[in-house]
Amino acid sequence: MNIAVCVKQIPDQSVPGKLDPGTHNLVRDGKLILDDSDSYGVEMALQLVDRAGGGEVTLISMAPNGEVSGIRTALAMGADRAVLVSDPSLAGSDALTTAKVLAAAIRRNPFDLVMAATESTDGYTGTVPVQVAELLDIPSVTFAKKVEIENGILKVQRQTESGYDEVECPLPALVSVTAGVVEPRYPSFKGIMAAKSKPVDVLDVAALGTGPLTTSQEIVSVRAAEERASGTVVVDEGDAFQQVVEFLEAIKVI
Amino acid sequence: MSLSKIWVFVEPSESGVSTTSLELITAASGFASTVEAFSYGVGSEVGQILGEHGASKVVVANGLNGVLAGTAIASIMAKRISAEAPDAIFFGSTAEGRDAAARLSAKLDLPVLTNVVNLSLEGGVLLSENAVFGGSEVVSARFKSSGPGLYVIRAKSFAPEARGGSAASVEEVAVGDIGSAGKAKIVQSHVEARSGPKLDEAPVVVSGGRGLGQQDSYQMIEELARLLNGAPGASRAIVDAGWVPYAYQVGQTGKTVKPTVYIACGISGATQHMVGMKGAKNIIAINKDADAPIFTIADLGIVGDVHKVLPKLIEAIKSRS
Known part of the structure; x- marks a missing residue:
């Protein structure tokens, strides 16, 4: 069972995001970390390979600047190796360009399953996994809250508006998971040490052989959204519920 | 100058079609002279409400046989797109909407704009407003390329409005063979009941x-x-x-x-x-x-x-x- 897991390295989300005023690209200076949403796919992949009795978990990632600190976190969890496509020309890539790069990187090695998060925490377009699946010409199941593989069949519980669907499909396939799918492990000290010597192949776009990649959307302007002003904040001394009652009265909800 | 044609992916709900779908139909009819809906799992009676909100036709996919809806709709749209030449295609920001937009985008090399919260028409070109960073900033964007742009639009970005148009005509099409993407199939659906007012409509x-x-x-x-x-x-x-x-x-x-x-x-x-x-x-x-x-x-x-x-x-x- 060989599983390719798409992971994204993102700026620390405790610091608000910024767009470069000139290029309108996301500012990605400073340390990048593993997107928390991706830790679930990494964990799920490790468990599936374990249950299958062998195979490899390969991380697939893209970054304009060769950053690997987030990838090392996923390697420390137990992934076997990583492929990082790093090229300055990828700065500001749209979702489809990102998917083309990831699909080309995945295709370089045999795989049974591709794993991804439902969406990234910083860009949250939520389209990249299924775009990758279409480019690889494989079936996809999104919004997975439970994933199993039995006799070469992927079995997924997929969240729906009213509950969930049981979806099955033969491998190879792509599955995108929610944060409810599994509890990710913390990297152990041993894992962190081992991660330092695990292979990370760094490729540029030319090595992928995708041909020219162009982003076909243009950002015209960026403005701050209308801010909601914060209102009154009170510290509860045992009677703050009264203020809630008065507020609900004032807006005629009660 | 308005656009000539916009397609809208319309999703079913227990009462017919989803409110978000009606929002998108209403918005589309403000930008284009012809609005056509693509749907599944609905009866021909939805032609009435879709027509009132501005659609002239609804293409209903039949025979999904467990194929995931977004995948099926993308396949149907892809087959007709070059002959029917829509100027833009709208999808709701739902699991199925994103699946459909993503499949279609990669199939036909069309760009997608997601998290759209507003649209305007300037000089015959759609300009979208997209919420980024959890809505703290708004990016205005447009497509540079030719061919229909795909827009994944967040719920409640537009108000649905019944303007009393005549019922949309209903065209039923079979999904047919959709290749390897169609190998993922729903084998069973589970409904988790909830009571009280609907979450997205409750005051x-x-x-x-x-x-x-x-x-x-x-x-x-x-x-x-x-x-x-x-x-x-x-x-x-x-x-x-x-x-x-x-x-x-x-x-x-x-x-x-x-x-x-x-x-x-x-x-x-x-x-x-x-x-x-x-x-x-x-x-x-x-x-x-x-x-x-x-x-x-x-x-x-x-x-x-x-x-x-x-x-x-x-x-x-x-x-x-």
Whole structure:
């Protein structure tokens, strides 16, 4: 069972995001970390390979600047190796360009399953996994809250508006998971040490052989959204519920 | 100068078609002279309501046989796109909508703009406004390339409006063979029932998060919601933890709500949550952590323990009735 897991390295989300005023690209200076949403796919992949009795978990990632600190976190969890496509020309890539790069990187090695998060925490377009699946010409199941593989069949519980669907499909396939799918492990000290010597192949776009990649959307302007002003904040001394009652009265909800 | 044709992916609901779909049809009819809907799992009676909102035709996919809807719709659209040449295609920001847009985009090399919250037509070109960073900034964008652009639009970005047009004609098409993408099949559907008003339509929403500490405490959320004739909601954290079903989730990957009042209990206010509720007319937040981001958008913030504040609040409201 060989599983390719798409992971994204993102700026620390405790610091608000910024767009470069000139290029309108996301500012990605400073340390990048593993997107928390991706830790679930990494964990799920490790468990599936374990249950299958062998195979490899390969991380697939893209970054304009060769950053690997987030990838090392996923390697420390137990992934076997990583492929990082790093090229300055990828700065500001749209979702489809990102998917083309990831699909080309995945295709370089045999795989049974591709794993991804439902969406990234910083860009949250939520389209990249299924775009990758279409480019690889494989079936996809999104919004997975439970994933199993039995006799070469992927079995997924997929969240729906009213509950969930049981979806099955033969491998190879792509599955995108929610944060409810599994509890990710913390990297152990041993894992962190081992991660330092695990292979990370760094490729540029030319090595992928995708041909020219162009982003076909243009950002015209960026403005701050209308801010909601914060209102009154009170510290509860045992009677703050009264203020809630008065507020609900004032807006005629009660 | 308006566009000539826009396609809209219309999703079913228990009452016919989803409200978000009607929002998209209404918006599309403001930009193009012809609006055509693509749907599945609906009867021909939906032609009436789609027509009233501005669609002239609805193409209904039949014979899905368990194939995932987004995949099926993308395949049907892809087969007709070059002959029928729509100027743009609208999708709701739902699981199926994103699946459909993503498949179609990669199949035909068409760009997608996601998290669209507004659209305008300038010089015959659609200009979209997209919320980024959880809605703290708005990016205006347009496509540089030719060919129809795909727009994935967030719920409640436009108001649905029945303008009394005649019923849309209904064309039924078979899904047919859709290749390897069609190998993923639904073998069984499970419905997790919820009672009370619909989360995305209720005038009052009371939501709970991690700060509740344990699953049992969610009962307080349900009780307060019931007393206020509202709907109970939840942060992604407690849905992922399995305390409540996904149908309760408010936020980027859940429901977008715009109630008269939103009461956030034990929710710190991750951007992915705030994007789904910051459009509420009034926001009340109760949270132990005075630095929680939710307080930056709350009209009334109570720094306190939900386990102390909520029981008193519930008693006080009960004693009034």
